[in-house]
Amino acid sequence: MKTTGARSLIVYVFSVAFAAGLLFFLGEYMINGGQWAVQPFNKHISQGTALTGKVLDRNGEVLAYSTEEGRFYHEDPSVRKAMLHSVGDTAGYISTSVQYSYRAELAGYNLFTGLGTPLGDRTAGNVTLTLDADLCKTAYEAMAGRKGAVLVCDYTTGEILCMVSTPSFDPQNPPEDLFTDETGKYEGVYLNNALSGTYTPGSIFKLVTTTAAIENIPDLDSRTFTCQGSQLINGNPITCTQVHGTQSFQDALGNSCNIAFGELAVELGNDTMMNTARSLGFGSSLSISGISTAKSHYDVEGASPDELAWSGIGQFTDQVNPAHMLSLMCAVASQGTSVEPSFVKSVSGGLGLNLPGMASKGNSYMSASTANRLQEYMRSNVRDYYGESWFPGLEVCAKTGTGEVGEGKQPTGWVVGFSSRADLPLAFAVVVEEGGYGSQSAVPVAGAVMQQAAALYK
């Protein structure tokens, strides 16, 4: 009998296995319950009215709400299109939008009562964004039908004031040819280019090469660079937009001289360039209000000198993500460390609790001295080379870029930068697909948005 008693301990094996399985399930339930509940097939939430909470902009402007008849969006069609990728569509195709990522809260799900409504109506949560609807509208209209992305954020708080991705559509009245169109005008329409897109950077990548140069070449400012419009490296020509002659480093950056930066990249070498890019956040994604951004790409492992030269001027296989560029600009503007940008200000839970947006942690990209020197160069770019006309009185530091994409397409236009005015802590990143020169495509968009944003800080 004694031995039988001892052997009966085998029963505990099952009890332990059961307990482990149950804890595993309960853990998953706690973490994923909201996502499980808010599914299109769930009959507790009929199609279209699954989300009952509101989405608001930073000023309390209602961007999306529900009635008995369904989901409704802002009254202004331009605002609807400008906010599409931040707010989301009714069908839930835009997975980086708040209507998707906060669908449990917007549907009134909570852990305690599930989708149940024991005490009257379901109390759905509201999501308040950090975005400014008017600013987004301005940006959307400035894009004028071109594809791309516009981002503006406050670099002291990380709050994104403007995030627009084009192409877009009106979520209230989705166009009939949304799925059938073959001209490509809706290509990538469900993608938020600002968070999920990557583009050839062109000359804005020279800021990365500049960072590497500042940190590795002590006599950078006393050097001169000679540009004759073209230069053979490893037997292959590196070409420049014009003949810049002999220039200082500041001139070379202001002129955006390919020869100078190609040579610098070769001089710095594959490893240094790779390491600098890595420390500036290439190859890793940011978490912006819980949404992972696409990774910027820089890889010159085993690249030949001419390829390395092209990579240093933002060509070769270089790809950058607009939100990452925004984050870098924030860092340059604030001593080398960027507050993680976010676009969700607060979420009121189903039980009336006010949850803060995702906690932001800083990204330390570079030393304060490096950041300050970059800032001086970039300020000089605008003051001495581009001209202040697009940013009157804003004391903007910036770098433009024109990324060649080949395939007979116009290049990608870029501008990234920030205002150095202490009372106007705004950073921006604008990219225009097939826009041509950045100074002619992206800069006017950035100018329009920054001027309107400046008015908010008066």
Add this chain to the structure above:
Amino acid sequence: MDGKAWLDAGLFFLRILLPVLTVGVAVGCFHSMKAGRRREEPVMVLEDMVSKKRIPVLYWENSIGRSKSCDVVVADMTASRDHAVLMRRESGWIVKDTESKSGTRVNGKKVDPEGKAVLPGDVITVGSTSLMLKRTTEAPMRVPKQRRLHAASPFSLMMWVTVIQVLLLLQACFSSGAFSLLPVLPFVGLLVLEWGLYVYSIHHLNRVSFELETLGFLLSGISVLLLSGMRTKPQEGQALPDMLALVDGSMKETYVQLAAVFLGILLFCFLIWFMNDLDRVMRWRLGIAVGAILLFLANLVLAKESNGARNWISLGFISIQPSEFIKIAFVFVGASTLDRLQTARNLSGFIFFSAACMIFLFLMRDFGTACIFFVTFLVIAFMRSGSIRTIFLALAAAGLGAFLILQFRPYVLSRFEGWRHVWEYVNESQGYQQVRVLSYSASGGLFGLGIGNGKLGGGTSGNPVFAADSDLVFGMLCEELGLIMAVCCVCLLAALAVYARSESTKSRSTFYSICSCAAASMLLFQACLNVFGSTDVLPLTGVTLPFISAGGSSMAAVWGMLAFLKAADERTYAARRSKAKAPARKGGYGR
């Protein structure tokens, strides 16, 4: 708030109360079983004739021998390692020689293999050691004092179960916002069954314990009333039942479930009666084994395939699932009394029988049940042999079998394709059921949406997800009664397993111990497969949740399983004896 809102709030409050009461009843029952358990004190005493040393006899079946693992250890080189067994049967104490080298004597006379009855004062000789059997009153031994536990009365526990069922009835009557009296009839049926069995066993059979039955009724009641919120889909043009109607065809499944509880109780009572006489059980074991095989054969020949498995026999108006009842036979065939454990160490008969069962189950393509049989085999094999080697060999054989099946029947693997990837198969068969279980479980929150308000079970609209009330019933529990209540229900089954183990040295025979541990493990493992299968922790195998799932055969067989746990409770068979010949054993626990 209007009237409807007040009603909803009230029902929600009652659903918060439900798990509280359920836990209360469960704690009361397990506490009462602990309080009713015999304390660690000797039932008889053996006194060494030479040294006058007293050896306590602690169990109802005791091995005597030289081995340290024996219950009564004799330090005597002339005794065999496992020499004899001293055991209590209805007729009194019996000594059986278990193939010892030198034989066992009682009062100098050699004991034949059938055993010899011994009375207090008789001298049992093993090897060269002589032990006199004495009552504990004649040879008092110092035993540690233990605190007597105060326990709730069986009546009060049953009353609380009834209260829980009233709360469930209220939930069911107000389901889908429309009042209906249809759940009242199943509720009354439940009351008749549970109080009928209560009166029969407490007042007619004079049993003192009713805890296991109470737990069984608690779970069965949840099952019946949960199902009473479901209706079959009304036919085209068929009028909905009147608000005050008491009987309706759309409640058929609930009525079947109630009938299954009744059959289960009959089976429960029969098995307890049957197991009272262990000699009878041992005589019938071969017959039971042959019967089980024949039933499997009949199943294979007669059954029609449904949903990939051939495990149903249709008898015209009703269909049964023979494998559910074969589970009971399996436990019978596997378990054994201590004297037989000592003499017949060979497991080959049982292994052969188990292998045959497995082959049949694979032919029937009922892989879930095959897993359950296999696990039960492991428990029984280990409890009989204590050999880790046997377990490893069995596991290796099972692994090889699984490998061969996947080699020759690769499509079996496709059944597991969706496992841990169910969200990739939201509308395909590999994940359809699981994602709905997860989604609707989460929809219910901690306290559920109320009986009949679930979308998994379809409620009164009669549009359930396939197998919602059987394979996926855990999801229904979560959605309608809440996560806490669902977890309570499955934890009750786990608690039964822990209870069965704690009872294993107290029962009147190793037969009962092995049976109850095997049955409890089987129930728990089946619950694991059901709960974790439907929630995508494990692959979905399609087995029922004991006591909860709809299904007549399953419900009836589970009550049969409960009989094994009941038989292991030593109080179960004490009452009969005390009634038959009251003063037979003063020192023991006749009651």
